[in-house]
Amino acid sequence: MSSSVEAITVLSSDGDEFKITVSAAKLSKPLNWMLEDVCFSDDCDEVPTIEVNSKTLVKVIEYCEKHAPRANSGASDSDAEELKKWDIEFMKMDVKDILFHILMAANYLHMEGLYDLACQTAADLMKGMTVSQIRKIFHIKNDFSSEEQEQLRRQHPGCSFD
Amino acid sequence: MKRLKTNDSHTPYIPEGIIGDIFKRLPVKSLIRFQSVSKRWKNLFQTSSFIENHHRHSHQNSLLLLERYGHWNPYDQCNPMDLCFADRELRISKVHNEPCISFKGVIRIVNSSYGLLCVGLHGRGYRGRSNFLVYNVATSEVRRVRKPLIDKLYPEGYCFGFGFCPILNDYKIVRVRLSGHHFYEKFDGAEVFSGSTGSWKIFEDKNLENVYLFKIQSFSCNGAIFWFGSKSVVKGEYVRLIVSFDIAMEVFSLIPMPPIDYDYTTINFTLYENKLGVLHRIQSPESCRIELWVMEEDKSAAGDRERWSWTKKY
DSSP, X not given: OGGGOSEXXXXXXXXXXXXXXXXXXXXXXXXXXXXXXXXXXXXXXXXXXXXXOHHHHHHHHHHXXXXXXXXXXXXXXXXXXXXXXXXXXXXXXOIIIIIHXXXXXXXXXXXXXXXXXXXXXXXXXXXXXXXXXXHHHHTOOOOOOHHHHHHHHHHSTTOOOO | OOOOOOOTTSOOOOOHHHHHHHHTTSOHXXXXXXXXXXXXXXXXXXXXXXXXXXXXXXXXXXXXXXOOOOXXXXXXXXXXXXXXXXXXXXXXXEOSSOOOOOOSSEEEEEEEETTEEEEEEEOSSTTOOEEEEEEETTTTEEEEEOOOSOOOSOGGGEEEEEEEETTTTEEEEEEEEESSSSSEEEEEEEEEEETTTTEEEEEOOGGGTTEEEEOSOOEEETTEEEEEEEEESSTTOEEEEEEEEETTTTEEEEEEOOSOXXXXXXXXXXXXXXXXXXXXXXXXXXXXXXXXXXXXXOTTOSSHHHHEEEEEOO
């Protein structure tokens, strides 16, 4: 049973193997269910696959390992303060390259803390962006006619829609 | 679950729910800008579920409270609206994009709900007519509401309510006609204005016969508007109660008051953990204390008596 092992091995969607401690894996509901269902002893040769690419999974596991002690035992205010600073450093990453992948992974792995953190980071980054930068990031085509755009401008004077 | 793309140089497809979770964290000003990204985004930002999420999220961070409002001075001139907001840390900020109103008469805030502010402009004297403005504080859009259907009394003969219902994505203004102009008067019919239809509707309710209302500010939460009132059961005997108006169903209900003693007391509505609460200040010559009562509503209960219950929190 899961209680006898301290770490489990999982596969990324690229097929790479990763180790994650049991207490860290418990931050994710689906991983937690997996721990309960699947036999994770040494003689068990089945390695579960997580549908997240290697680059993203490294980051997700890093987050889990950092947050696991606090999630399992509760922590003092100074720890919480330290963790917050760590989160800010951890989230210094490119939106397109990795942040969205982390966001999707956190959603898929039901990790509320990481999901909220990634959403907030994305929101903070986007606040300062122009409309065309946003379109580029999300691969969205502008489907407003020039008349419709003119109408938006009239409705909200002093607002930049470029 | 959709398999994530392994190619790192591409942004993964982000479902609309996640886009909503990101953008509910942005201020309205940014959302106005980003509605021009695409038609789909514009529609997304206008869905009632997004508006409610956004509102709920921004409320967690900073609670906007209405601090001060327009007044008129004895020289027959109305001062411009003077709006201030206080956030959770009680920092007060002045609203700069307030609507320019030049109006001779009484300006009164009806109520604010979900970032919308309803202002009543009441003409002076017997023949004074009432107008309403609905002002979206974040976008500074002002909407002038059509004149009510009935206009027979001076504004003191009415009490007002205003509330936004996120499920309907609509706001309503309730104008309750009272039988006189004192602080405490008998219910004499109501008119309801709906923001989406843009029209007033006359309302009669048998349920509200012999119900008296206090003309203090109404309160709005959870898709309903509340007033303090009372009902005369036997001649000369009154039972204190709360009159509520369900914005979606458009029904008035009478809710019993929490079991409190009214001598030397002041009562106010409040919101506690998303439930209606009543703050009750008891001031006696010896001491002053405050009680908080919170209402639980059991919609499945059959009789009115079982439907609402009060719990004392403090």
